[in-house]
Amino acid sequence: MKHIEALIADGGNITIGAIYPIECAATAADGHNAVAMIVRRECETLNALLKRLDKAIGTFYADGEAVDEIPDGHPKLLHSWPPKLLQAGRVNYAGSEVMAKRAAASLRR
Secondary structure (H helix, E strand, O other): OHHHHHHHHOOOEEEEEEEOOEEEEEEEEOOOOEEEEEEOOOOOOHHHHHHHHHHHHHHHHHHOOOEEOOOOOOOOHHHHHHHHHHHOOOOOOOOOHHHHHHHHHHHOO
């Protein structure tokens, strides 16, 4: 998974887990922008999800286009999570990990 390795080596990160109401998604960010946001398919293994994420990161490196499978997605992942949660009907996210990540992202600027 050379693209994931390159992203992390350059200071980026990946996240795998639930983004309400999505049961499982995999995301990749380069420190400032979302590179890829993909939704785990029914019966898809984690290994297959990681391979698709790696391919999506490769697509970003090749043509600069972020792959976004999250409904109403926005290329600035960390800054778009709270509105996405609100759109999904989750009202109270103040104490969530989302807000901690958003605050951390704001401090890095």
